[in-house]
Amino acid sequence: MVDEKRDQVTAPGPKVGVYVCHCGGNISDHVDVEKVCEDAKGIPGVVTVKNNMFMCSDPGQQLIMEDLKNGTIDRVVVASCAPSLHESTFRSAISRAGGNPYTYEHANIREQVSWVHHGEGATEKATRLVAAAVGKARELHPLEPFRVDAKRHATVIGGGVAGLRAAKDLADRGIQVVLIEKSPFLGGWTAHWDRLSPTEDDVSELIPELCRQVLDDPAVEVHTCSQVISFEGFIGNFRLGFRKEPPAEGAYAEEIERMKQSGADTGDFIPHVGVCPEPLPEASEEQTVETGVVVLATGFRPYTPRKGEYGYGEIKEVITLPDLIRIIAENRRAGGGQLLQVNGRKIRAMAMIHCVGSRQIPGIHEETEGRPLNQYCSRVCCGATLHAANLIRETHPGTRIFDFYRDIRTYGRGQEEVYEKASDNKVLFFRFEAQDPPEVSGNAGEGDFPVSVKVKDTLTFGEEIETKVDLVVLAVGMEPNDVSDLVEMMKLPVGADRFLLEVHPKLRPVELSVSGVLVAGTSQAPFDVGETCAAASAAAVKASAVLARGGFVELDPFIAEIDMGKCKGTGACVEACIVDGALRMVEMDLDGEKVLRPEVVPALCQGCGACTAVCPENAINVSGWTLKQYEKMVEMIVSEKLAA
Amino acid sequence: MSGRENEAKILILATEDCAYPGANAVGQAHMSYPENTYILRVRAPVMFPERFYLDCFEKGIYGIIIASCGVECPYEGAYEALASRIDKVYGMMKERGLDTRRLRLTGICTVCTRAFVKEVNQMNELVTELGPPGTEKKAA
């Protein structure tokens, strides 16, 4: 003991304790634990070696805690099972003994030794793994989790269903929310619909209810006619600037006109428009919010068919599904009738064509300038189309419907019933292949019906069928709203389908690669209203978890750290960093000189170590996982001294 | 024989998210593989500079397997950076007369037990055949 203390004065190096587990024979049946302990005593830095039948048991943990408490050791190595099982057990034992949990290293001598090797070699390997762990342990330093101040505040971008849902959820969790909407209206595209498939929810009730909840909540501040103009900072501490200004000349003209005609007040629901929560701004005004998390709920827009696509833009009887939905509602408000009417024109027969602007296939569909193909399925159109067909057949029984599809995708709960009902309602189905789409042609002056639709129907084994109709409805898909300004400003990842791209569809489905920025609803992919609300709530729960601890965000200590004594300021690390902004060059004073040196932004660093590899001085390392630690481990593995 | 085998040490850099648990699964299945293998847990192998690999060979490591998460790497962009670095290391190994097969970049998932054992066995056969690093020149 006395000698040991003297050693400390001259060389106050780390004092490592090694604890080897028998695991009730699981280890000791194949590894000579006594011999490992004996050999471990000779490893530089080791001051004590103990073993126990079960290191994870209370008595086993006590061995470590006592040695820590009485100052015998300040670094711990346990040789036992896989770290995934008990690393946290031993780290917490160290904490309970007043030590730092990061002064710990694990040697995996069960899953990676005794269970895969037998005989003498197993013992030698176990010893070398213990030695490697000691080598690393001597290079370990106490670490503390990073705390970053965080504003208990969230910003939601987009005032459609997703944005409203997320804003209300966050407010209910006691978080202050700013909601920024580009248009003068809340409710998004959903406000343009009528009744939703398959539940028959009426958007004229659903949207005002959601808007009312948000507008009545004092925790939510709503800004319409507003656009984000600047964005900086990191999780917990974003600064987001936005400009509120009168709508540009002609923008939202149709909606504003409908609002005026309806005589609605601010806060009232206007069918096929939404809720206008505040008077249109008279002048331009800029504001900045300090916010902890951002939820992107920027939504979708319906696909606009290309000119001539199924006669669109050339034959006036060709319209889109959103047009039809409004027509159905207007007909109902006008009192129904045997036949559906469009601008006073009676519709005796109509065609509905699926997958317009969805499921496009390179080589079959043509890419036109500036409009890449939409190869994805838009998910909601089959259900919405058949639902609209049922509404028409039930309210206007004289209107016959021909439905042209590739696959009917009524996947959701209650949707298959909508499909069945369409059959019962005598909607006539024709199925086509992507390469043989229906042909729509105008019959101006030629016959009784203005339009004919010809198709090679695979349901009748490829028979050519021609239907004559008064109206053609294109079931257009969804495209993401153009958010290129936000993508640029916030460095958002976008997929090949142009929707925002989540980190991982299953591991982190509502998170974007920018930490603290979440995605909700149809800006990510086509969803129906229920799925959009689920996604929005899922984004809100992540935001709430980030801000759960009030004033700060706690981050893993395993992030890059710079040794300024070694750093020469080459900037190689900044270049190699895989996260935008996690490392940056800043001017600083060094020995009275102004120099450029890198700086780690803890909230952004993921601790991958891409910087470590490129530093010529090895001046930057991930705490707890340094290059030197690995070099020491390799040295111990090849050490001659340990040779049996 | 056995002493010589143990000398031919193989280093396995295994990612904590994929390959390291994969190696544990091999243990749970009680499959067997050569014992001259040393698995080090890493967050992302992108952290190792070129010289780390060369130093390992210099220190007497016979072969290195980088058992990564492959394209499922949780650090976006890190795998690509790693792959291009390994290409550079291959060039440097050639310059030094080291057989490039001594360094292998592969992807191992959490339950890829057979793939893991296969990789280890292949590397073991190779280094047994090649002998200590640096002796290739003489053989050629």
Add this chain to the structure above:
Amino acid sequence: MSTETMKFDALILGGGIAGLQAALDLADQDFKVAIVEKDASIGGKMIRLSKVFPTLDCASCITTPKMAAAAHHENVKIFTYCDLESLEGTGGKLTASVRQKPRFVDEDKCIGCRQCEYNCPVMVSDPEQGGFSARKAIYIPFSNAIPQTALMDVENCTLCGKCSKVCPTEAVDYFQEPRIFTIEAKTAVMTTGFELTPLENKVQYGEGKIPNVITSLEMERLLAPHGPYNRVLRPSDGMEPDSVAFIQCAGSRDKSMGISYCSRVCCMYAIKQAMLLSGALPLADIAIYYMDIRAFGKGYEQFFQNAMAMGIAFIKGKVARIDAGEGGAVRLHYEAQGEDGGVRTADHDLVVLSLGMVPAWNPAGTCTVSTGDDAFIKTIRPKVAPTLTDMEGVFVAGAAAGPKDIVDTIVEAGAAAMEASKYLASLARTVKAAA
């Protein structure tokens, strides 16, 4: 007998991927969570899968981190091998009576060393491997099970006593009794998941008796990297199949089975399995018989198009009947919708039934949560608050509320956690207001 009572903020019923996600999302907000799981390990159906669409990630690699995160979370307590006996209460006070089935192994003592398993002389067909391989009568459910605690299959145990002798911690307990305890929670989330549609209900498909007709979950095991054979062999004779067929809507959209709904995942998992198969058996012909391909999720349609480009045959037609063919082959009778139509037959070496989903749990008799006509748990505001049930403070997520894929399940679990945490916050506000 007085029962032990434990208090939590939230009770999660079911430790599959939905339950784990909901638990983590609540625990990360500093709520105390109990997960009650009926099986001996958490992980649910997902941990049993091979790879998952559309990314072809290894299912285990996605599930195990969430299992471990829940198991190590300071705010989460996991109870496995437990049945819910009853759940009652309202106004923020729910009382759950839970019955823990005996493992015949002391959970606190077992260290997961598997000595018992190695020494057990009894071999039993292993349902975790689709019955294709064997396990012992005392065993850890599967390699990445959590907890790594053994359990005894008393049906097959011969009481030879070997396990008890070799156990280093004396954890084997032949006399273990069921344990009844009470969990008090303020809110609950039902994440009780699904089972496959029972094959026995479909006479035309052989009721599970035709050789080499397997279920989709069995095919998952054949394809899994840690599966039973390490390659795809057909069960009857171990032959490597040259032609494999998938039958879609086997147990979905089928009124003859009383299941009129679409199960939503079968198209995609069949395409995925077909893609994995074409990797495992590059020379085999692979065909998918279908009515509509429902590749509706993000990246799904592109996945489907890739499968077509890879040469997987998609045959439009409903399979009417399946018979045993010659030499272990399986004969399909189907009505073709293709070029010429008509009723046709086709022989395949191996046939996979793409079975649909039925609910794994019926709340009737346990609590007042209602179910819909489809027997899944009813949601009362499917559009604006899709996880609300008709029992106050009780929410639902994942396949418990209707068939759902993993992506949609995980997102919905987050939404349920949001609703539950809002409910908890509203209770706290009420308490504060009353004080």
